[in-house]
Amino acid sequence: MQDENFDLGHELESREQIEKDVEPDEWTGARELFPRTPFPWDSMPTKITESLKQLARSHATSPLSLPGAAVAIFASVLGRTVTVSPKGSRIN
Numbered sequence: 001m002q003d004e005n006f007d008l009g010h011e012l013e014s015r016e017q018i019e020k021d022v023e024p025d026e027w028t029g030a031r032e033l034f035p036r037t038p039f040p041w042d043s044m045p046t047k048i049t050e051s052l053k054q055l056a057r058s059h060a061t062s063p064l065s066l067p068g069a070a071v072a073i074f075a076s077v078l079g080r081t082v083t084v085s086p087k088g089s090r091i092n
Contacts, residue, residue, distance in 0.1 A: 039064055 056063035
């Protein structure tokens with residue numbers, strides 16, 4: 001039995017108004033200072049870019065989070081195999 005006082009449309013309007021009222025002014029300032037920019041896909045090799053985008057499509061997700069994870073994994077692997085030293089005589 002449906003309650004006569006229940007109005008889904010009114011409830012949705014109230015939620016939207018609450019979300020607008022709750023958003024602090026600091027976020028507006030941050031959005032102005034740091035606007036969203038598209039990811040620079042051309043900064044990565046084409047094969048890696050294509051692979052990351054295909055991975056995102058196959059998992060029905062946004063590809064924007066994948067380059068960060070890929071770079072972190074690559075840096076981890078590279079950090080285990082390559083040693084960078086300010087002096088050739090330095091020993092860790």
